[in-house]
Amino acid sequence: MTDILAAAEGVSKRFRHTPDFAERLAIRLGAAAEPATVHALDGVDLHIHRGEVVGLVGESGCGKSTLGRVIAGMLQPSEGRITRQGQDIRALRGADARKMRLATQIIFQDPMSSLNPRKRVSEIIGEAPRVHGLIPRREVRAEVGKLLATVGLDPTMADRYPHQFSGGQRQRIGIARALAVNPDFLICDESIAALDVSIQAQVINLFMDLRRQFNLTLLFISHDLSVVRHISDRVVIMYLGRVVEISPADTVFDAPRHPYTAALLEEIPRLDRRGRRFTAIKGEIPSPVNPPSGCHFHPRCPHAFDRCRLERPALKQVGAGQDVACHLNDGNGLIDTPSRQGE
Amino acid sequence: MTLLEVSELKTWFETPAGTVKAVDGVSFSLAKGEIIGLVGESGSGKSITGFSILGLVDPPGKVVGGSIRFNGEDLRAASEERLRALRGDRIAMIFQDPMMTLNPVLSIGTQMVETVQAHRRMSRADARAKARDALGRVGIPRPEERLDAYPHEFSGGMRQRVAIATALLHEPDLIIADEPTTALDVTIQSQILSEVQGLAAEMGMGLIWISHDLGVVAGLADRIAVMYAGRIVEEGPRDDVLDAPRHPYTSGLVASAPIANERGKPLRQIRGSAPSALHRPEGCAFRPRCDHAGDLCLNDVPETCATPRRWRCFYPMGSS
Ligand SMILES: Nc1ncnc2c1ncn2[C@@H]1O[C@H](COP(=O)(O)OP(=O)(O)OP(=O)(O)O)[C@@H](O)[C@H]1O
Ligand SMILES: Nc1ncnc2c1ncn2[C@@H]1O[C@H](COP(=O)(O)OP(=O)(O)OP(=O)(O)O)[C@@H](O)[C@H]1O
Ligand code: SF4
Ligand code: SF4
Ligand SMILES: [Mg+2]
Ligand SMILES: [Mg+2]
Numbered sequence: 001m002t003d004i005l006a007a008a009e010g011v012s013k014r015f016r017h018t019p020d021f022a023e024r025l026a027i028r029l030g031a032a033a034e035p036a037t038v039h040a041l042d043g044v045d046l047h048i049h050r051g052e053v054v055g056l057v058g059e060s061g062c063g064k065s066t067l068g069r070v071i072a073g074m075l076q077p078s079e080g081r082i083t084r085q086g087q088d089i090r091a092l093r094g095a096d097a098r099k100m101r102l103a104t105q106i107i108f109q110d111p112m113s114s115l116n117p118r119k120r121v122s123e124i125i126g127e128a129p130r131v132h133g134l135i136p137r138r139e140v141r142a143e144v145g146k147l148l149a150t151v152g153l154d155p156t157m158a159d160r161y162p163h164q165f166s167g168g169q170r171q172r173i174g175i176a177r178a179l180a181v182n183p184d185f186l187i188c189d190e191s192i193a194a195l196d197v198s199i200q201a202q203v204i205n206l207f208m209d210l211r212r213q214f215n216l217t218l219l220f221i222s223h224d225l226s227v228v229r230h231i232s233d234r235v236v237i238m239y240l241g242r243v244v245e246i247s248p249a250d251t252v253f254d255a256p257r258h259p260y261t262a263a264l265l266e267e268i269p270r271l272d273r274r275g276r277r278f279t280a281i282k283g284e285i286p287s288p289v290n291p292p293s294g295c296h297f298h299p300r301c302p303h304a305f306d307r308c309r310l311e312r313p314a315l316k317q318v319g320a321g322q323d324v325a326c327h328l329n330d331g332n333g334l335i336d337t338p339s340r341q342g343e
Numbered sequence: 344m345t346l347l348e349v350s351e352l353k354t355w356f357e358t359p360a361g362t363v364k365a366v367d368g369v370s371f372s373l374a375k376g377e378i379i380g381l382v383g384e385s386g387s388g389k390s391i392t393g394f395s396i397l398g399l400v401d402p403p404g405k406v407v408g409g410s411i412r413f414n415g416e417d418l419r420a421a422s423e424e425r426l427r428a429l430r431g432d433r434i435a436m437i438f439q440d441p442m443m444t445l446n447p448v449l450s451i452g453t454q455m456v457e458t459v460q461a462h463r464r465m466s467r468a469d470a471r472a473k474a475r476d477a478l479g480r481v482g483i484p485r486p487e488e489r490l491d492a493y494p495h496e497f498s499g500g501m502r503q504r505v506a507i508a509t510a511l512l513h514e515p516d517l518i519i520a521d522e523p524t525t526a527l528d529v530t531i532q533s534q535i536l537s538e539v540q541g542l543a544a545e546m547g548m549g550l551i552w553i554s555h556d557l558g559v560v561a562g563l564a565d566r567i568a569v570m571y572a573g574r575i576v577e578e579g580p581r582d583d584v585l586d587a588p589r590h591p592y593t594s595g596l597v598a599s600a601p602i603a604n605e606r607g608k609p610l611r612q613i614r615g616s617a618p619s620a621l622h623r624p625e626g627c628a629f630r631p632r633c634d635h636a637g638d639l640c641l642n643d644v645p646e647t648c649a650t651p652r653r654w655r656c657f658y659p660m661g662s663s
Contacts, residue, residue, distance in 0.1 A: 022447040022495030029448070059528035060499075166616040167385075196384045197555055198592075201599035201612035208609060223528065230601040230610070250606060267533040269558030271585060271600050276562040278537035284498050285528060 010080035055228030058238035168199035257333030353408035367573035380560030383570030435510035452490030500531035572628035579652030
């Protein structure tokens, strides 16, 4: 058994729902009710092994970012706990707590809004290691140069400001800033979604390189299943605040066990799926304010039966490294689904 | 029959920092019932091409050259009044953010009835019936009831469907769709694609589908046009473009898709990044990123036509 670097145990997170612009307007005009509670995470268990790349996929609002932030210790779970090397992170104090915070770094989607526009790149990258006394002040500049080179940027650009870089370059600056504090765990939250296709490949390659070079553990959050499959060892699929399937990345396309995973695979746009007759699983993604009873997926599931409406399926191990939460076939989910590869 | 014929279109922006040649000599045509996918890097001019066709380019932008013929009519010569009559009636646009077309304080029904009555002399009851049918067509359940709902009562995917239903009210001949599913989830995207695809076939509409996702376009389009730095650098039937790209940029895009690479191996990538619209390289704008570049590439690249395909490259792929 490899050692577990980080784990979520029975983690739930509830928020007061924040209304969007149209809703706020409607509330002010008396056309809508006041906001309610959102179940962003609902009993999530996830173990991340040292050195592993775990991909986290699921549709908008299913709780991916919330899980990332909870695991990083930026958000307190409403229930359950997060452990780092077996220790509850809430029990950590002082130097230990600080060490844990630095060892886990999050890289966000929008490279522009997460970089201070008034600071030079050298300050952005050098600030944290200097403040935390990780490197002597005189060596900061050299270190920044080294980090820039590591992420494929010219070290002579250290004195420029973020707006003088392209989107892909800014994403690299964000990555260099995260690496500056010697993390062992990177959480990448939609880190490539805002980039042009031609730049996405560059940044994906960079993540794969860094992982090998620094022996990093990665939690790679994305809604793009083909990207996640490419870089991950294991893929975790979430639906409305719950983990519905965990699968080794090399088989996730071939043998999905959860009907939602199967539907996702069916629908992802792919270069090799030409002139398709698009079809779609029925229904909208329900609101996390008022999730369906039992299995959250039941209103859209073509296989749903009575039990699905009443009882939440538990996440059950169904094969080597594969877990599913579905009542079908006695808790084994879909079996004998034909391969969907190259359809 | 040719529905739309865009030829040598140029749309430039005069800015204090210089002239931004957002669209710089774009030509393509679209037949009735045909779907063309317009793909390319951010800033390559896809949206401005769409806006130019509709006569919706705001200053400091201006269409400075070329022609746009729609059903034979010269749109560049058309009056603002004539364009307004065409927009929302014969030509419709769908945007990435449906709230660009929806008014948050009016019910869906009120908005749709207004759109109907803007172009047709029709009683309120008839207009409402037309709106209800349009909602039903894009797969909105219980359309009669939903007419009284406000945009905030719909999910993002539903709002986009309402925007599409509104665009389809008058069964336009041409729809320009600017990344309308980019912000939506895969399963919802598929639902919308399936509806649009069905309707386009049923009504024989021409469709320009703007996207940066080659996968979407591969599934939807009959032909693909690839834009780079204000120009179409390659255009042709879908399978030709994807299976045997001639332009090195298209080839790089296709090769970098995860599906085209072995899992866990480095993806083939295009180096560098797109030039700023103000400082495009001399000659071929792709030159600094191109592995094929040779002496000729410092010159302006002419278009090579080999019907049904065309490209702009001195040393195209597959011709050693
Ligand atoms: N700070 C917050 N306050 C209120 N609600 C929140 C907050 N953060 C998240 N939520 C809600 O919790 C749910 C899960 O959100 P989260 O951002 O984790 O989803 P996600 O899977 O990352 O989605 P996306 O793919 O859109 O980024 C959503 O319904 C969201 O609106
Ligand atoms: N109002 C403006 N003033 C100056 N330049 C503009 C203006 N609007 C657009 N541009 C420029 O025109 C070029 C083309 O823009 P356009 O919006 O058509 O790109 P696009 O291909 O649709 O990109 P994206 O994929 O990001 O939507 C860009 O370089 C952009 O910066
Ligand atoms: S538990 Fe039932 S509803 Fe849920 S995915 Fe399985 S079969 Fe479908
Ligand atoms: S013209 Fe030259 S630089 Fe441009 S794409 Fe072709 S080979 Fe490359
Ligand atoms: Mg998120
Ligand atoms: Mg655009």
